[in-house]
Amino acid sequence: MVRTPLCELLGIEHPIVGFTPSEHVAAAISRAGGLGVLGCVRFNDPAELDETLTWLDANTDGKPYGVDIVMPNRVPTEGTPADLGKLIPDGHRDFVESTLTKLGVPPLPAEGAPDGEGVLGWLHSVARSHVEVALTHSPKLIANALGPPPPDVIEQAHAHGLTVAALAGRAAHARAQVASGVDIVVAQGYEAGGHTGEIASMVLVPEIVDEVGGAVPVLAAGGIGSGRQVAAALALGAAGVWMGSYWLTTEEYVIGTTMPALREALLAAGSSDTVRSRIYSGKPARLLRNRWTGAWEESDAPAPLPMPLQNLLVSEAHRRLMESGDPTVVPMPVGQIVGRMNEVRPVADVMAGLVAETRETLDRLAKLA
Amino acid sequence: MVRTPLCELLGIEHPIVGFTPSEHVAAAISRAGGLGVLGCVRFNDPAELDETLTWLDANTDGKPYGVDIVMPNRVPTEGTPADLGKLIPDGHRDFVESTLTKLGVPPLPAEGAPDGEGVLGWLHSVARSHVEVALTHSPKLIANALGPPPPDVIEQAHAHGLTVAALAGRAAHARAQVASGVDIVVAQGYEAGGHTGEIASMVLVPEIVDEVGGAVPVLAAGGIGSGRQVAAALALGAAGVWMGSYWLTTEEYVIGTTMPALREALLAAGSSDTVRSRIYSGKPARLLRNRWTGAWEESDAPAPLPMPLQNLLVSEAHRRLMESGDPTVVPMPVGQIVGRMNEVRPVADVMAGLVAETRETLDRLAKLA
Numbered sequence: 001m002v003r004t005p006l007c008e009l010l011g012i013e014h015p016i017v018g019f020t021p022s023e024h025v026a027a028a029i030s031r032a033g034g035l036g037v038l039g040c041v042r043f044n045d046p047a048e049l050d051e052t053l054t055w056l057d058a059n060t061d062g063k064p065y066g067v068d069i070v071m072p073n074r075v076p077t078e079g080t081p082a083d084l085g086k087l088i089p090d091g092h093r094d095f096v097e098s099t100l101t102k103l104g105v106p107p108l109p110a111e112g113a114p115d116g117e118g119v120l121g122w123l124h125s126v127a128r129s130h131v132e133v134a135l136t137h138s139p140k141l142i143a144n145a146l147g148p149p150p151p152d153v154i155e156q157a158h159a160h161g162l163t164v165a166a167l168a169g170r171a172a173h174a175r176a177q178v179a180s181g182v183d184i185v186v187a188q189g190y191e192a193g194g195h196t197g198e199i200a201s202m203v204l205v206p207e208i209v210d211e212v213g214g215a216v217p218v219l220a221a222g223g224i225g226s227g228r229q230v231a232a233a234l235a236l237g238a239a240g241v242w243m244g245s246y247w248l249t250t251e252e253y254v255i256g257t258t259m260p261a262l263r264e265a266l267l268a269a270g271s272s273d274t275v276r277s278r279i280y281s282g283k284p285a286r287l288l289r290n291r292w293t294g295a296w297e298e299s300d301a302p303a304p305l306p307m308p309l310q311n312l313l314v315s316e317a318h319r320r321l322m323e324s325g326d327p328t329v330v331p332m333p334v335g336q337i338v339g340r341m342n343e344v345r346p347v348a349d350v351m352a353g354l355v356a357e358t359r360e361t362l363d364r365l366a367k368l369a
Numbered sequence: 370m371v372r373t374p375l376c377e378l379l380g381i382e383h384p385i386v387g388f389t390p391s392e393h394v395a396a397a398i399s400r401a402g403g404l405g406v407l408g409c410v411r412f413n414d415p416a417e418l419d420e421t422l423t424w425l426d427a428n429t430d431g432k433p434y435g436v437d438i439v440m441p442n443r444v445p446t447e448g449t450p451a452d453l454g455k456l457i458p459d460g461h462r463d464f465v466e467s468t469l470t471k472l473g474v475p476p477l478p479a480e481g482a483p484d485g486e487g488v489l490g491w492l493h494s495v496a497r498s499h500v501e502v503a504l505t506h507s508p509k510l511i512a513n514a515l516g517p518p519p520p521d522v523i524e525q526a527h528a529h530g531l532t533v534a535a536l537a538g539r540a541a542h543a544r545a546q547v548a549s550g551v552d553i554v555v556a557q558g559y560e561a562g563g564h565t566g567e568i569a570s571m572v573l574v575p576e577i578v579d580e581v582g583g584a585v586p587v588l589a590a591g592g593i594g595s596g597r598q599v600a601a602a603l604a605l606g607a608a609g610v611w612m613g614s615y616w617l618t619t620e621e622y623v624i625g626t627t628m629p630a631l632r633e634a635l636l637a638a639g640s641s642d643t644v645r646s647r648i649y650s651g652k653p654a655r656l657l658r659n660r661w662t663g664a665w666e667e668s669d670a671p672a673p674l675p676m677p678l679q680n681l682l683v684s685e686a687h688r689r690l691m692e693s694g695d696p697t698v699v700p701m702p703v704g705q706i707v708g709r710m711n712e713v714r715p716v717a718d719v720m721a722g723l724v725a726e727t728r729e730t731l732d733r734l735a736k737l738a
Contacts (some may be wrong), residue, residue: 002737170641190559191569199640200560200569202592202601203705207640223571232571232601234737235730271568271576272539336572361604362738368371368603369731 002230002358006217006239009184010035010140010163011064014355015240016230017186017219018347019068019143023052023059024252028347030060033355037066037143040130042255049130053137066141066165067134071127071149073180088313092302096317099295105324108316128153135160141184145195147173148180155181167221167242169197169204171211178212185218186242192222193245193335195285196276202236209237225337227357231365234358245335251346256322263344265290265327271339279314280333282307288332292321371599371727375586375609378532378553379404379509380433383724384609385599386555386588387716388437388512392421392428393621397716399429402724406435406512409499411624418499422506435510435534436503440496440518442549457682461671465686468664474693477685497522504529510553514564516542517549524550536590536611538566538573540580547581554587555611561591562614562704564654565645571605578606594706596726600734603727614704620715625691632713634659634696640708648683649702651676657701661690 004015013033020026026036038056043049056065131153134142142149142157143165149157157164158181165184168174174185187208189201199207201222209218220233221242233241247253249266265288275289279296282305287293295301304310318331345353373384382402389395395405407425412418425434500522503511511518511526512534518526526533527550534553537543543554556577558570568576570591578587589602590611602610616622618635634657644658648665651674656662664670673679687700714722 004737189569189571191572199705200558200571200592202558202570202598203560203640203708206595206597207708223569226575228575228605229571231604231734234734235600235604236597271572336568339572339576359738362734365600365603365731366735366738368373369728369735 002234002355002362004217004234004239006184006219009217014351015234016351016354017066017141017240017242018247019242019244020247020253022247022253022255023056024254025247025250025347026065027056027059028250028252029247029351030063030065032348032351033063034351035064035066035141036060037068037141039068040127040134041068041070041145043130044126046129046133049133050136053134053139057138064140066143066163067130067139068143068145069127069130069134069149070145071124071131071153072146073148073150084309084312087309088305089302092305092313095300095302096314099292100317100320103291103295103321103326103329105317105320105326105329108320108323131156135162141165143167143184143186148177148182151180165219167195168208169199171204171207174208174212174218178215183216185212185216186221187218187238188242189220189222190276191286191336193274193286193338194333195281195283196222196335197284201233205233205236205238213237222335223337225340227354227359228361229337230354230358231361234362235365245333245337246341246350247347248332248334249341249344250350251344261325261327262322262330262332265330265332266334266338266341267343268327269334269338269341271336274334274336274338278304278310280311280331282310285333286335288330288334288338290328290330292329292331371603371724371731373586373603373608375553375588378586383720384603385720385723386435386510386609386611387616388611388613389616389622391616391622391624392425393623394616394619394716395434396425396428397619397621398616398720399432399434401717401720402432403720404433404435404510405429406437406510408437409496409503410437410439410514412499413495415498415502418502419505422503422508426507433509435512435532436499436508437512437514438496438499438503438518439514440493440500440522441515442517442519453678453681456678457674458671461674461682464669464671465683468661469686469689472660472664472690472695472698474686474689474695474698477689477692500525504531510534512536512553512555517546517551520549534588536564537577538568540573540576543577543581543587547584552585554581554585555590556587556607557611558589558591559645560655560705562643562655562707563702564650564652565591565704566653570602574602574605574607582606591704592706594709596723596728597730598706599723599727600730603731604734614702614706615710615719616716617701617703618710618713619719620713630694630696631691631699631701634699634701635703635707635710636712637696638703638707638710640705643703643705643707647673647679649680649700651679654702655704657699657703657707659697659699661698661700 016034018029021039026038029036141163166182167186217239219242220238225246375384385403387398390408395407398405535546535551536555586608588611589607594615
């Protein structure tokens with residue numbers, strides 16, 4: 001057992017928060033004594049999120065869980081997918097189409113054809129629907145992947161007794177978040193998967209702890225996939241860790257029909273096999289490096305579009321790349337810790353291993369002192 | 370006191386190795402119980418290095434010190450500076466000259482004009498002269514910043530009773546180094562100053578420890594500037610730390626006449642104020658971000674040349690930028706830890722602070738277990 005004040009605050013056993021788009025993984029993390037946090041960005045339909053949270057409420061053995069939204073603090077370019085689509089240059093569309101052809105990625109089958117909407121969770125209005133749905137359920141925590149949520153969302157969350165977390169890649173952002181009423185800052189380093197900044201965890205975590213650690217708990221995110229790394233995060237002053245990538249190779253992680261290719265790609269990748277790029281969403285995000293990301297590094301590739309246009313541009317391509325079943329093209333946000341993701345295990349085993357190694361590490365360090 | 374097996378191996382009190390181009394800083398680090406390692410790359414004249422090592426032998430109170438060379442494992446493009454100069458395209462020379470003019474950097478004064486040679490330590494033959502000179506003195510350790518030294522250099526060093534260290538940015542490189550006879554691997558993360566790879570310390574250090582930690586001690590380099598970070602490195606499985614940037618703002622660090630501008634720039638910089646670029650030496654190196662590095666990011670800038678040509682190209686520019694006394698243009702390798710370098714202190718104070726905070730951190734962690 002390794003307890004920090006975070007455990008009291010969230011009512012959890014281990015100071016390990018696990019972000020995942022899979023409700024099955026989230027539930028298993030919570031049942032294993034961490035806090036499972038469900039990524040909501042993939043839910044275009046609020047009714048589907050509602051159903052999923054109903055399932056979560058019933059499957060965490062009464063233990064707490066959280067939700068993660070992707071909501072800019074200020075309302076950005078908005079509109080229907082059709083309106084926004086008009087802002088995408090033809091040259092970009094042509095590049096995507098010709099790249100898919102070059103990579104040998106087949107079109108989607110006629111049945112189950114795409115709705116053409118892609119991931120709408122990047123849209124402010126859709127993220128707001130996620131918040132509204134979440135507040136009709138019982139999450140313990142709401143996290144925002146794009147800094148502090150808008151003030152009224154923080155107020156609403158607090159009124160419902162939720163803890164509000166936000167991700168920060170710089171100390172100044174963390175300071176602004178706490179000033180906005182955020183209760184937990186997640187210091188996310190360069191090595192993290194998905195949207196990420198340029199400062200590595202070793203430097204960023206103590207910097208953010210020094211900035212806001214007196215006011216709120218700070219979680220370390222980016223590069224965590226072993227108990228030694230959990231202990232290192234605690235050494236840096238974090239009250240716990242936020243892990244995202246590492247759950248992608250758990251047994252419970254099954255979304256859609258494309259798992260064999262995705263798993264094969266993740267299990268094979270080393271820590272050098274990621275790239276930080278704007279091609280996924282329009283903001284810098286770390287992805288698995290493969291033939292798809294490589295195409296965007298060629299001299300004929302256009303510059304990625306801003307959020308939310310870039311994701312609309314590539315949304316159908318993402319489905320085609322996933323459905324292709326080709327492990328060399330899967331479009332997948334993942335951190336440098338992918339080099340340590342070498343086998344498929346149940347979440348409970350992963351959690352037990354993390355806790356045991358953290359304890360061993362603390363015991364080893366105690367002998368040095 | 371925090372002791373690891375590294376302390377026995379090197380005969381030092383604290384598991385802290387400090388790399389620095391300044392013999393005054395190196396001596397102070399060794400006197401304070403760490404291992405000061407003198408960077409030799411700046412010594413174009415072997416006689417000057419000889420003199421400097423004679424001074425070091427006399428000024429470490431009999432405590433051990435090391436030397437650091439920059440030597441590729443295989444002999445690369447070689448030749449006199451004049452020969453090599455012919456390989457530099459005119460367009461590159463024109464860009465450097467016009468950039469200096471744009472930045473308002475004056476020419477060097479007529480007296481004390483440059484010899485035009487720049488830093489020759491990147492040349493294999495010059496690095497070999499550094500080894501030969503070093504072996505006539507009493508260093509305890511010889512480190513190579515570019516992977517394993519050539520086999521005969523390792524043999525010579527071992528025959529003289531020296532410990533051989535090499536820097537690695539990937540686990541596969543570390544494995545090859547140990548197979549070559551290297552005694553200590555320095556795992557250098559993305560956040561480090563100077564030549565650096567893409568994998569951040571949080572991920573890289575345990576990866577290299579798992580690869581070679583059973584055979585040799587691994588030091589963590591990149592992002593270390595506080596006792597919390599030393600403790601984190603130990604948590605990750607490192608036997609100690611290798612610090613470079615952090616000594617640049619010590620009282621003892623005085624090289625040449627340009628210190629006020631350099632110090633001002635370092636003290637003012639935050640952790641976001643660095644950039645990883647090939648413009649310094651031809652290989653990716655992290656530098657202070659400023660108007661000079663910015664010019665190389667403009668659309669009209671040429672791609673940097675390979676090592677050793679790039680440094681020859683910019684060597685006079687580096688002198689002019691330094692001599693200009695303008696803190697917004699100093700060409701300076703430094704890591705993201707520069708954000709924590711906010712005051713000028715004596716080395717002994719820095720070392721005492723590191724050791725005290727490491728101990729405090731280990732005590733704090735012991736209470737969590």
